[in-house]
Amino acid sequence: MDVLKTSLKEIRDGIRGKKFSSAEVTKAYLNQIEKWNGKLNAYITVNDQAVAAAAKADELIAKGEGGALAGVPIAIKDMFCTKGMRTTAGSKILENFVPPYSATVVERLEKAGMVSLGKTNQDEFAMGSSSETSAFGVGRNPWNLDYVPGGSSGGSAAAVAAGMAPASLGTDTGGSIRQPASFCGIVGIKPTYGRVSRYGIVAFASSLDQAGPMTKTVADAALVLEAMSGRDPRDSTTSAQPVPQWEQKISKNLKGLKVGLPKEYFSDRLQPETRAAVDRAIEVVKKAGAETVEVSLPLTEMAVPIYYLVCTSEASSNLARYDGVRFGFRADFSKKPAEDLAEFYCRTRGEGFGGEVKRRIILGTYALSSGYYDAYYKKACQVRRLLRQQFLDAFKQCDVMMSPVTTSPAFKLFERISDPLEMYLNDIYTTSANLVGIPGISVPAGFSGNKLPIGVQILASHFNEQALFNVGSVIEEGLAIKELPHGLQ
Amino acid sequence: MISEEDVARVALLARLSITNEETKRLATQLSSVLGHFEHVSKVNTEGVEPMVTPTDIEGFWREDKVEGWKSAEAAMANAPEATGNLFKVPPVVG
Incomplete structure (x- = not known):
């Protein structure tokens, strides 16, 4: 099994089909962590019980038990409380904090059979777009170690891109899943506000925070999100909307689908290479039967x-x-x-x-x-209410919207950290989804001239994650990334 | 636009000690940030209800029953200083 190429779904099926055991898979990822974490600083804490947990999962599987993700190793951003395992939120103020309970999301994934690989690096309290504000040292981008992995879920993104985990959990308050996913050439989804419980996640901005998976493929994201989602009595902002079986329902036939292109997202500030990548993704989606329509979001x-x-x-x-x-x-x-x-x-x-x-x-x-x-x-x-209304109006003309994730690919470490306004303005395309509560996904769409990944963002109306997985799968098939991270050579 | 005095006043409100150098730097940085934010004030929001959460909170009922939680020891385990089940704080002069 090649940790750089194998998807979560292949791992799940391989474990189920006895092609390999959870313990073997878990050890392969721990080896890759051992090999690269010194350079990438993607993990703050590695789970020293991971192999034991995997062996236990193998026993359950042998008895014909185990859930949807039985024996699958996953990395967890250090924003999620994990019972008995240090949870820092990337901050010195929590450097020794060992939670007495786990986040609902972590509990659900454990029930589904997840084996935790450990806790990933991030900007302090998820405040940052570069993983440079972590109290545990800066994270680095596996495609080029001189560049940021993005943030705040930079460790989670780098871990998946570098084969140090087949999937990871992130949190997204203003783009913190989608932006690092774009910078590291992986898939990342922020679900609808209320889709996923926030109980036990270190709180940053409660009306904006959502958790979501970061994965190699769109189908993997659908699988993990299914296991995470749904109402939680311990978070009264969660929704009772049923959780669909997104992964099984993915359809690559986009005939009749209307894709909105918000004209304000394609202004001069967008770098030509990023524009070209988004245009390529739009062409792929059109070939699958979708039509495009210009929409406007003046705010x-x-x-x-x-x-x-x-x-x-x-x-x-x-x-x-x-x-x-x-x-x-x-x-x-x-x-x-x-x-x-x-x-x-x-x-x-x-x-x-x-x-x-x-x-x-x-x-x-x-x-x-x-x-x-x-x-x-x-x-x-x-103004937030007015912005939401503009999105609701725009979704009367289209089923999804496509846009860039950021104005440019990953930037160099320490290049922007001294200018907060410049760093904040970089979040122009991602923050609206959080303000308005709609789901958004970032899917790889190509590379810049200096060989850094560029993602494309798809947005849908509240609770329509299925459309993101459908369109995302088409883009993934049309623009598949075949290269492996250059920084790992 | 935001003075060093403002920064010092707000830092105390937020219970954050910051150095003189940090105060100076924050006054400059936050002035630039708030300066950029100034055009928000030009949006006409007359009669618009402020929106504090992005989706309709559905609200739901549950039985009001006591559920077991951790032991007191587990709840106290992260205390910087404790005596038995009591959080201990250093003496404060004033």
Whole structure:
């Protein structure tokens, strides 16, 4: 079995058909992790119980038991609480945090038979687009080690691209699954808001956060998402909408499908190479029977500003829980005691959080503070409703939309980290899906001149993930990536 | 647009200690970010209800029954400092 080429579905079927055991497969991935993690820094924690868990899965399978993903190894972003396994969210403030419970998503996948390979690197509290804000060192792109893997789920993306996991879990608040998937040449889906439980996922911005799989193929993404989705009594924002068997229902016949091309997404800021990749994907979809139609989302220019006002406001509130009292890092007060209670919190949080997190907490606190609330937070929430309406109107003219994921392929490490505005503006094409709550997928569509992958984004209306898998499968077949990551040679 | 004094005031509200250098840098960076965000104010939002969650919350009922949780020890295991089942904090002067 070649870890760089085998899909999750092939692994699942191979284990079921006794072609190989879960233990053999798990060891193959652990070997690849051992070989490459020093360079890529894709994992923060490797599960030292993985082989034992795989052996247990093999026993169950031998007895004819085991779920939909029996014995399949999967990597988990360090945003998901994993019972008994350190969960850092990429932050010093949680460097020693061992959760007493697991996220619902993790529980469901374990019930389906997943073997956890460990926890992947990410931007601190998922705040970043490059995996450079991690307190555990920067992540790197397997296609070229001098470039970022994207973020915030950069470790999850790099792990799948580099054969260090057949699939991984990510979270997406403004593009954190789709953008790194695009930068690393893999598939990543952010489902509809409410499709997947957020219980036990470290909270960043609660009205935007969703979890989803990152995989080598579109069918793999459908399989893993099926096992993750559905109502959870522990998250009241989850939906009772039935979870379809997406993978079995994938149809590559797109006859009559209307593909909207939002004109604001094809402006001058889009780099020609990225434009060319998206155009190629559009041609492939047309050949499969789809028609294209131009649509307009005039508030697109507002998506990044309102996204950053909403997400920082919610984050400033969510991150208030890190107080150094009940769990997590506490500053050392043995030599210099705190003068008052405020200083106790200030020093703990000032030392525990990194620069980007502090920047966002301060921006969010400012946007919520007395005298500024109406002008910033409330205004952003009003424009958010208008943006949602524009999407609902556009979906009256089309079934899906296709667009770039980012304006350009992966950028060089340390190139943008000192300019937050430049980094934020890079999220122009991904943030709207989170603000509006619709599902979006990134599928590989080719390479840049300097051999970095470029993805294409497909968006659908609420709860229509099936359309993403259908269109994604057609693009995947038409533009299959045959090369292996150049950084691994 | 956002002064160093603003940054210092908000940092205290957020219970974050930041250095003088960080205060300066944040004032510059956040001014540039908020400057870019300024055009949001030009969108006409008269009579628009603020949207705080992107999908309709369906709401659902469940039986109000007590379910077992972890032991107190498991809940306390991550405390920076504890005495028995009590969280311990250092003495604060003021």
